[in-house]
Amino acid sequence: MIVGRDIKRVYGMGAVQVRALDGVSIEIQKGEFVGVMGSSGSGKSTLLHMLGLLDRPTSGFISIDGVDVGALDERSRTLFRLKRLGYVFQDYALVPELTAQENVYLPSMVRGMTPHECNLVCTEILGVVGLGDRIHHLPGELSGGEQQRVAIARALVNKPTILLADEPCANLDSQNSRIILDLFKKLNKNLHQTIVMVSHEEWHKSYFDRIIYMKDGVIDQQ
Numbered sequence: 499m500i501v502g503r504d505i506k507r508v509y510g511m512g513a514v515q516v517r518a519l520d521g522v523s524i525e526i527q528k529g530e531f532v533g534v535m536g537s538s539g540s541g542k543s544t545l546l547h548m549l550g551l552l553d554r555p556t557s558g559f560i561s562i563d564g565v566d567v568g569a570l571d572e573r574s575r576t577l578f579r580l581k582r583l584g585y586v587f588q589d590y591a592l593v594p595e596l597t598a599q600e601n602v603y604l605p606s607m608v609r610g611m612t613p614h615e616c617n618l619v620c621t622e623i624l625g626v627v628g629l630g631d632r633i634h635h636l637p638g639e640l641s642g643g644e645q646q647r648v649a650i651a652r653a654l655v656n657k658p659t660i661l662l663a664d665e666p667c668a669n670l671d672s673q674n675s676r677i678i679l680d681l682f683k684k685l686n687k688n689l690h691q692t693i694v695m696v697s698h699e700e701w702h703k704s705y706f707d708r709i710i711y712m713k714d715g716v717i718d719q720q
């Protein structure tokens with residue numbers, strides 16, 4: 499479960515300040531598939547960065563599975579992020595010189611699995627995202643949709659508490675977007691994976707259990 503209380507993030511402490519988040523309070527239960535929507539600049543990515551421990555709020559409180567993540571030092575935060583959080587980016591962020599399998603390895607190698615264990619786990623998770631026959635392909639040898647599925651496999655490999663995805667379908671056509679959304683829905687339903695996904699597309703709404711609408715750095719109560 500995620501609890502956020504009065505989260506604020508102010509960028510640029512000089513003359514021009516941007517209040518990217520201006521007091522956001524949220525609760526997300528385990529097993530929810532939550533959409534985050536709202537106009538450009540409303541703070542969606544900033545909120546995801548805070549929940550994904552990629553950045554710290556200027557003020558406010560965040561706890562994930564009962565851990566006050568703001569109180570952790572940098573090293574503990576990094577470990578927490580690696581073990582408990584999965585992050586999917588709009589542009590996939592794969593390493594071009596590494597195969598699909600090696601890209602998925604990265605976060606689990608960091609956690610100290612043996613190469614043999616890594617192999618098994620990575621092959622299994624690539625099978626889950628439907629790429630069991632592409633494990634030795636380089637990103638450049640995969641379609642955009644397949645690359646994003648490698649990135650999703652990488653995010654899932656450590657069985658994260660939450661999967662955070664920031665416009666994961668933004669660079670994909672509707673057919674590939676649907677494959678990603680169907681995959682998220684399956685993970686959510688079968689594995690009770692908690693998913694928080696930012697989207698701009700009206701048609702994605704039907705996949706979400708609930709939608710958080712952002713406006714000018716706050717949750718728009720509509």
Ligand SMILES: Nc1ncnc2c1ncn2[C@@H]1O[C@H](COP(=O)(O)OP(=O)(O)OP(=O)(O)O)[C@@H](O)[C@H]1O
Nearest residue numbers: 509510516517518537538539540541542543544545
């Ligand atoms: N590193 C930064 N430094 C200064 N301002 C920033 C920074 N990152 C974001 N902002 C500002 O914070 C506000 C919220 O940005 P954010 O990226 O969270 O919006 P968003 O809702 O994700 O938008 P989009 O839909 O375009 O991705 C914007 O006004 C943006 O210009």
Ligand SMILES: [Mg+2]
Nearest residue numbers: 542543544664
């Ligand atoms: Mg954004």
